[in-house]
Amino acid sequence: MLTPESLKKIDREVAKYPPEHKQSAVMSALRIAQDEKGWLAPETIAFVAHYLGMQPIAAQEVATFYNMYDLKPVGKHKITVCTNLSCTLMGAESAVEYLQRKLGIGFGETTPDGRFTLKEGECMGACGDAPLFQLNNKKICANLSPETIDAILAGLD
Amino acid sequence: MANTPKGQNEVIFHSIHLPESWKLANYLSVGGYDALKKVLAEKMPPDEIINQLKISALRGRGGAGFPTGLKWSFMPRNYEGDKYLVCNSDEGEPGTFKDRDIIRYNPHQLIEGMIIGGYTLGAKVGYNYIHGEIWEAYERFEEALDEARAAGLLGRNILGSGLDFDIHAHHGFGAYVCGEETALLESIEGKKGQPRFKPPFPASFGLYGKPTTINNTETLASIPYIVKHGGQKFLELGKPNNGGTKIFSVSGHVNSPGNFEVAMGTPFSELLAMAGGVRGGRKLKAVIPGGSSVPVLPGEIMMQLTMDYDSIAQAGSYLGAGSVIVMDDTVCMVRALERLSYFYFEESCGQCTPCREGTGWLYRIIHRIEHGLGRPEDLDLLDSVAGNISGRTICALGDAAAMPVQGMLKHFRHEFEHHIQHKKCMV
Ligand SMILES: Cc1cc2nc3c(=O)[nH]c(=O)nc-3n(C[C@H](O)[C@H](O)[C@H](O)COP(=O)(O)O)c2cc1C
Ligand code: FES
Numbered sequence: 001m002l003t004p005e006s007l008k009k010i011d012r013e014v015a016k017y018p019p020e021h022k023q024s025a026v027m028s029a030l031r032i033a034q035d036e037k038g039w040l041a042p043e044t045i046a047f048v049a050h051y052l053g054m055q056p057i058a059a060q061e062v063a064t065f066y067n068m069y070d071l072k073p074v075g076k077h078k079i080t081v082c083t084n085l086s087c088t089l090m091g092a093e094s095a096v097e098y099l100q101r102k103l104g105i106g107f108g109e110t111t112p113d114g115r116f117t118l119k120e121g122e123c124m125g126a127c128g129d130a131p132l133f134q135l136n137n138k139k140i141c142a143n144l145s146p147e148t149i150d151a152i153l154a155g156l157d
Numbered sequence: 158m159a160n161t162p163k164g165q166n167e168v169i170f171h172s173i174h175l176p177e178s179w180k181l182a183n184y185l186s187v188g189g190y191d192a193l194k195k196v197l198a199e200k201m202p203p204d205e206i207i208n209q210l211k212i213s214a215l216r217g218r219g220g221a222g223f224p225t226g227l228k229w230s231f232m233p234r235n236y237e238g239d240k241y242l243v244c245n246s247d248e249g250e251p252g253t254f255k256d257r258d259i260i261r262y263n264p265h266q267l268i269e270g271m272i273i274g275g276y277t278l279g280a281k282v283g284y285n286y287i288h289g290e291i292w293e294a295y296e297r298f299e300e301a302l303d304e305a306r307a308a309g310l311l312g313r314n315i316l317g318s319g320l321d322f323d324i325h326a327h328h329g330f331g332a333y334v335c336g337e338e339t340a341l342l343e344s345i346e347g348k349k350g351q352p353r354f355k356p357p358f359p360a361s362f363g364l365y366g367k368p369t370t371i372n373n374t375e376t377l378a379s380i381p382y383i384v385k386h387g388g389q390k391f392l393e394l395g396k397p398n399n400g401g402t403k404i405f406s407v408s409g410h411v412n413s414p415g416n417f418e419v420a421m422g423t424p425f426s427e428l429l430a431m432a433g434g435v436r437g438g439r440k441l442k443a444v445i446p447g448g449s450s451v452p453v454l455p456g457e458i459m460m461q462l463t464m465d466y467d468s469i470a471q472a473g474s475y476l477g478a479g480s481v482i483v484m485d486d487t488v489c490m491v492r493a494l495e496r497l498s499y500f501y502f503e504e505s506c507g508q509c510t511p512c513r514e515g516t517g518w519l520y521r522i523i524h525r526i527e528h529g530l531g532r533p534e535d536l537d538l539l540d541s542v543a544g545n546i547s548g549r550t551i552c553a554l555g556d557a558a559a560m561p562v563q564g565m566l567k568h569f570r571h572e573f574e575h576h577i578q579h580k581k582c583m584v
Contacts (some may be wrong), residue, residue, distance in 0.1 A: 027327075088493075115414070
């Protein structure tokens with residue numbers, strides 16, 4: 001169900017915890033699975049659960065509790081914009097408007113060509129660089145303006 | 158600024174001027190790991206380290222300001238079996254972004270602090286729980302751990318001393334409540350991050366049910382300085398009962414937002430000047446001095462205060478994690494509170510009824526006031542809902558949701574009344 005590379009990464013996470021607490025690796029394992037598959041289908045979650053020797057429902061609970069897991073397909077690039085207070089003070093609303101106009105979608109939507117999904121996020125602990133968004137759960141793109149947004153999006157496949 | 162502000166970059170960001178300050182070689186070049194070497198060479202008694210922490214008046218930098226020396230003394234000394242040290246880098250409190258920079262620019266000092274912690278507390282393993290949204294910092298921390306292991310500073314038989322201690326990074330994945338220490342432990346155990354009822358406290362029943370000490374990133378990164386220079390020197394950097402420097406994250410309407418490490422007790426006005434002053438020379442309206450969860454204070458009051466636990470508490474708010482959100486006179490307080498209330502409503506874990514239901518009530522009432530549908534009785538209702546959450550939940554997320562509401566109504570009630578009466582904003 002997952003590639004040998006993904007399994008190797010999961011094994012590295014498992015090794016961080018006492019052998020009788022493999023479940024501790026479930027958050028990372030789900031992240032690794034999501035990176036490979038693009039999103040977490042129920043069968044992916046079940047596979048991860050079995051791999052770690054835990055009940056599928058327990059892994060499902062984790063997948064639904066934390067905001068960065070995608071339980072539905074998303075576009076090739078997921079853009080999560082922080083709209084919390086510090087970012088809003090620094091112009092998050094204009095950045096959101098610009099992104100929505102440029103991509104032609106609202107929050108929670110994906111462009112018809114499947115390239116972009118736009119999400120609203122909470123504080124990312126990077127408020128000094130506001131306004132900002134997080135790209136594909138990995139990279140914080142800071143000090144957004146129409147120009148920086150254009151440049152970031154132009155650099156994506 | 159003509160004079161260097163007191164304590165600037167003294168404890169944590171002392172190497173930030175170096176290119177690639179995060180590399181082990183660069184940390185060693187400024188005396189990094191000297192404190193650990195001193196502890197190991199002198200076989201410093203754990204009680205002596207704890208005593209220095211007490212003298213230093215280091216208080217927890219995660220928000221509550223609990224004295225670190227006292228916290229460390231709660232760990233059972235003669236416990237047979239595993240104990241754990243956990244670092245809380247889950248910084249998700251709106252306005253807070255200092256731990257990310259500690260990890261990005263000085264990860265080895267945090268590692269050194271954690272190793273000294275492991276030695277003092279008798280823990281063999283430490284975990285650093287890193288906020289899900291800052292993947293790049295997580296990767297950098299993992300690299301720093303690899304460097305430290307390769308240099309014999311981490312793992313088995315550290316520097317040939319016989320001390321075993323290893324650290325692992327745990328990556329969060331988007332849940333503010335996991336910053337609460339017992340939710341964080343649940344999360345490391347691979348569960349939903351729902352806070353545990355206390356007591357038992359983590360020092361007796363923590364990670365995997367074992368004695369555990371949890372400290373904030375900045376707290377642990379301050380330890381090497383205290384061990385190296387003594388608690389007294391750290392204390393004197395700040396003021397009595399408020400030792401050391403503090404990193405203040407300044408965001409919002411300032412010309413140069415960012416992190417500023419200065420002495421505890423630095424006047425707010427100086428900090429504001431360091432951040433370039435209020436954007437566009439506008440009037441300072443209000444400041445949230447310690448992260449979104451603490452009561453807002455009007456600008457005039459803030460300009461009289463110094464940045465330390467006691468001064469801010471006397472004015473009716475909290476220093477929290479030192480997260481300073483600056484608002485100029487263009488800000489509508491109803492709109493600001495609406496956004497914060499939405500956050501707590503979103504992030505409540507749903508375990509306690511007063512918080513799960515109350516945060517929804519707060520958000521909906523403020524939302525309708527903001528959108529011109531407020532009713533005259535709404536302000537009393539807000540007071541009553543906030544009062545009914547406070548102190549009635551397992552963890553302090555409920556209080557964190559109530560306090561901003563109470564602070565806004567105390568200092569900016571007229572703006573809310575204006576919204577209700579005139580169905581529009583006064584700014
Ligand atoms: C809702 C909530 C969120 C919290 N978030 C954080 C956080 O992001 N980082 C942190 O260090 N402490 C956070 N805390 C405080 C922790 O529970 C704990 O007090 C702290 O990590 C202890 O470390 P210290 O004594 O070094 O401050 C939070 C508490 C609550 C109630
Ligand atoms: S408020 Fe947007 S990153 Fe903190």
